[in-house]
Amino acid sequence: MPRPTKQSPERGSARTRLLDAARDIIRAKGFAATSVDDLCRAADVTKGAFFHHFGSKDALGVAAAYYWAETTTAFFAAAPYHAPADPLDRILAYVAFRKAIIMGEIAEFTCLVGTLAQEVYASAPDIRDACGRSIFGHTATLEADIEAARRDRGIISDWTAESLARHTQAVIQGGFVLAKAGNDPELARESLDHLDRYIRHLFHVTEEDAK
Amino acid sequence: MPRPTKQSPERGSARTRLLDAARDIIRAKGFAATSVDDLCRAADVTKGAFFHHFGSKDALGVAAAYYWAETTTAFFAAAPYHAPADPLDRILAYVAFRKAIIMGEIAEFTCLVGTLAQEVYASAPDIRDACGRSIFGHTATLEADIEAARRDRGIISDWTAESLARHTQAVIQGGFVLAKAGNDPELARESLDHLDRYIRHLFHVTEEDAK
DNA sequence: GGTTTAACATACCATACGGTCGGTATGTGT
DNA sequence: ACACATACCGACCGTATGGTATGTTAAACC
Known part of the structure; x- marks a missing residue:
């Protein structure tokens, strides 16, 4: 209150x-x-x-992770990438959206909970778990579209929707690490291009489909 | 001395x-x-x-990043993944090797310079740059094999060897972030399976080739 | 209208921190 | 033999840190 x-x-x-x-x-x-x-x-x-x-300071860390989860959930829920009718188009639009919002200062587009988890995972388990819930809660929002796209196209695969959703997050987080190490946001965008190509491959998108 | x-x-x-x-x-x-x-x-x-x-403490941070670069360079130079005659096989062996060494405690297999860069990139530029040199020096060791594999197979692509080498690093680093956030090393291995699949796709490896 | 309670504000504390400084022991070159 | 440099020791310093204790204010509730 x-x-x-x-x-x-x-x-x-x-x-x-x-x-x-x-x-x-x-x-x-x-x-x-x-x-x-x-x-x-x-x-x-x-x-x-x-x-x-x-x-305590640690309690603020936990609260900050939850606050991040809330605000980003609202942000992504309101984002335009949900518009396409085809679930695969929504997935690709998500990747494109993640790429589009990489701009400005590094500290402004990188992920709080990724940074936080990486730093305190061993010394502050409660903060780490709050970060984990934020990250994996977000990946879960992709799973329905991935699963739907797979069923739509009758894809038989040795990967799961959960796994691909997590991999998407890994590429994003890894791109942030490279962008920081190289002090260049383009490094984060670059990996998203590879991710886009990979997803199109998994769903058998050909050159003709793209038109 | x-x-x-x-x-x-x-x-x-x-x-x-x-x-x-x-x-x-x-x-x-x-x-x-x-x-x-x-x-x-x-x-x-x-x-x-x-x-x-x-x-100073920061100077130790810089030295630690260089020390990491030296020891990991020697470690990967001596690793068995260089054995295959086909450069593409060496690339895939590299990915498999990176997956194989993910074991034991998280702090034992994760990357010092990735963690360090992520934490101090804005406040200690000299440490960040030392981390960057370590990471991108390592990606450079993959470029020759990627370029050779591409020439061998006459692949015409809209991606460069440098870009794919960096993406490989991004997936590895991102896997570490997820492993820490979820407190589960399997999360890091999982993304390497996707990376393996992606690389096989880029080089047109079919099911029959695999035999 | 009096009491309770949430929401602050201010002064303060013990400790842990990065860093300094004077000193010693052990070579090493001449 | 003597000067000099390197490698190390350990007491000390000023400050910044996370955290606490006590006080104040104003809205909420009975």
């Missing part, structure tokens, strides 16, 4: 502002390098407010 | 022991969460020794 604050009722509650700050700062600096004071400064709240809303 | 130490001449110099400790601890906890004292304790050296060999 958030309540409008006196100083900035329009900017959202302190809790939301802290989560927004966490999203931006952790993506840029990593979780351990982001201090509680950093977050309070960015969100323009005091430490008292921070520890009122979150029991 | 390392010199045998009094207390443990057989364990290698303090510098090497610190770099080994850095490899293991940073992969498990991340760079920022790894303190200089952690490293000194694990390497059984004092803080004086640490700052004698490395000007």
